Amino acid sequence: xxxxxxxxxxxxxxxxxxxxxxxxxxxxxxxxxxxxxxxxxxxxxxxxxxxxxxxxxxxxxxxxxxxxxxxxxxxxxxxxxxxxxxxxxxxxxxxxxxxxxxxxxxxxxxxxxxxxxxxxxxxxxxxxxxxxxxxxxxxxxxxxxxxxxxxxxxxxxxxxxxxxxxxxxxxxxxxxxxxxxxxxxxxxxxxxxxxxxxxxxxxxxxxxxxxxxxxxxxxxxxxxxx
Amino acid sequence: xxxxxxxxxxxxxxxxxxxxxxxxxxxxxxxxxxxxxxxxxxxxxxxxxxxxxxxxxxxxxxxxxxxxxxxxxxxxxxxxxxxxxxxxxxxxxxxxxxxxxxxxxxxxxxxxxxxxxxxxxxxxxxxxxxxxxxxxxxxxxxxxxxxxxxxxxxxxxxxxxxxxxxxxxxxxxxxxxxxxxxxxxxxxxxxxxxxxxxxxxxxxxxxxxxxxxxxxxxxxxxx
Numbered sequence: 001x002x003x004x005x006x007x008x009x010x011x012x013x014x015x016x017x018x019x020x021x022x023x024x025x026x027x028x029x030x031x032x033x034x035x036x037x038x039x040x041x042x043x044x045x046x047x048x049x050x051x052x053x054x055x056x057x058x059x060x061x062x063x064x065x066x067x068x069x070x071x072x073x074x075x076x077x078x079x080x081x082x083x084x085x086x087x088x089x090x091x092x093x094x095x096x097x098x099x100x101x102x103x104x105x106x107x108x109x110x111x112x113x114x115x116x117x118x119x120x121x122x123x124x125x126x127x128x129x130x131x132x133x134x135x136x137x138x139x140x141x142x143x144x145x146x147x148x149x150x151x152x153x154x155x156x157x158x159x160x161x162x163x164x165x166x167x168x169x170x171x172x173x174x175x176x177x178x179x180x181x182x183x184x185x186x187x188x189x190x191x192x193x194x195x196x197x198x199x200x201x202x203x204x205x206x207x208x209x210x211x212x213x214x215x216x217x218x219x220x221x222x223x224x225x226x
Numbered sequence: 227x228x229x230x231x232x233x234x235x236x237x238x239x240x241x242x243x244x245x246x247x248x249x250x251x252x253x254x255x256x257x258x259x260x261x262x263x264x265x266x267x268x269x270x271x272x273x274x275x276x277x278x279x280x281x282x283x284x285x286x287x288x289x290x291x292x293x294x295x296x297x298x299x300x301x302x303x304x305x306x307x308x309x310x311x312x313x314x315x316x317x318x319x320x321x322x323x324x325x326x327x328x329x330x331x332x333x334x335x336x337x338x339x340x341x342x343x344x345x346x347x348x349x350x351x352x353x354x355x356x357x358x359x360x361x362x363x364x365x366x367x368x369x370x371x372x373x374x375x376x377x378x379x380x381x382x383x384x385x386x387x388x389x390x391x392x393x394x395x396x397x398x399x400x401x402x403x404x405x406x407x408x409x410x411x412x413x414x415x416x417x418x419x420x421x422x423x424x425x426x427x428x429x430x431x432x433x434x435x436x437x438x439x440x441x442x443x444x445x446x447x448x449x
Binding site for chain 1: 284285
């Protein structure tokens with residue numbers, strides 16, 4: 001091997017890489033916030049909605065979970081404009097990520113909701129709580145606690161998958177890396193460093209989510225608020 | 227003159243499905259071998275080996291598969307001083323990627339076997355490898371089947387990323403057909419449906435197997 005590594009070229013561009021990493025974090029966090037909202041509505045519809053609504057939600061979840069994210073992005077960014085719905089690359093990336101996270105989130109929340117003993121739901125209804133109140137207070141909060149680890153690892157999967165949106169020239173860490181390596185002719189060094197940045201972000205978010213779990217669920221009189 | 231999406235375009239895309247399936251198969255077989263070693267190391271008595279295996283898993287589960295692909299592609303070029311074909315790069319990258327995931331799944335299956343099984347077989351004076359071979363792995367293998375089938379879905383979908391470095395499989399074939407027909411509204415949904423046709427049966431199979439195994443070992447579930 002006679003290859004001379006030139007990592008100094010990468011360090012000269014650390015600002016661009018940091019900016020790209022920040023964009024990845026922002027895009028993923030935004031997609032998760034909207035995606036969680038979609039997932040909550042869908043999980044409610046699946047738990048309490050009429051049959052046609054339940055089937056529609058089930059079809060949405062199965063369609064998203066059994067097709068690649070890359071193809072979903074292509075459909076949002078390239079196919080929808082032919083129907084007259086035109087959006088820019090960053091919006092398309094965000095939309096595809098929300099739709100994707102929404103489906104996985106629905107399935108995760110459903111598992112959490114179904115882990116709640118039916119007696120508790122009946123007790124809440126007997127106490128005169130409405131369907132929605134029962135859903136929010138008796139089903140959703142304990143369910144989120146149960147599936148919290150699955151939700152947080154789904155967020156990390158989403159963040160890693162967001163690298164794929166660079167193909168539609170949405171700007172995030174991978175897209176920044178692509179353009180830097182193509183102007184400096186140092187692909188290996190640049191991809192090596194941004195892979196390291198992704199790893200650091202994954203580890204960082206694992207730590208953050210662990211701390212958030214402790215703050216949200218482990219404090220209080222009986223060790224949990226749920 | 228544009229070509230319109232017709233029978234020959236459809237056949238081109240359906241034909242490219244075989245490269246998706248072949249790549250998935252290569253990654254599954256290679257990843258199975260890697261994952262087996264990782265799972266054994268991850269549950270071994272040596273702390274160093276456990277840490278090494280955990281590091282390997284963290285490395286591949288904590289970074290995007292697209293970046294792994296780029297690194298394999300340009301890394302092989304650095305090693306051999308020539309720009310290699312896409313095949314070796316995608317094969318290496320997806321083998322390591324699925325090795326990490328399968329290793330983690332199989333580690334869970336091995337650890338799901340009660341400690342008493344290890345102790346009982348130790349009492350029968352079986353050595354470590356005999357315990358694994360005759361007592362632990364046969365039981366762990368059964369538990370591991372549903373999540374392994376579930377991972378296959380993730381792998382088949384994951385291979386779509388190979389399209390980005392120009393490896394012609396289902397997604398790339400779709401891109402090529404969009405370039406000549408300018409009909410993304412037709413082509414990409416067709417591509418998506420083909421993935422669905424492969425992945426959905428696997429998802430259903432995984433779920434059915436999971437229910438059956440739960441029923442066998444008497445796990446009561448609410449869903």
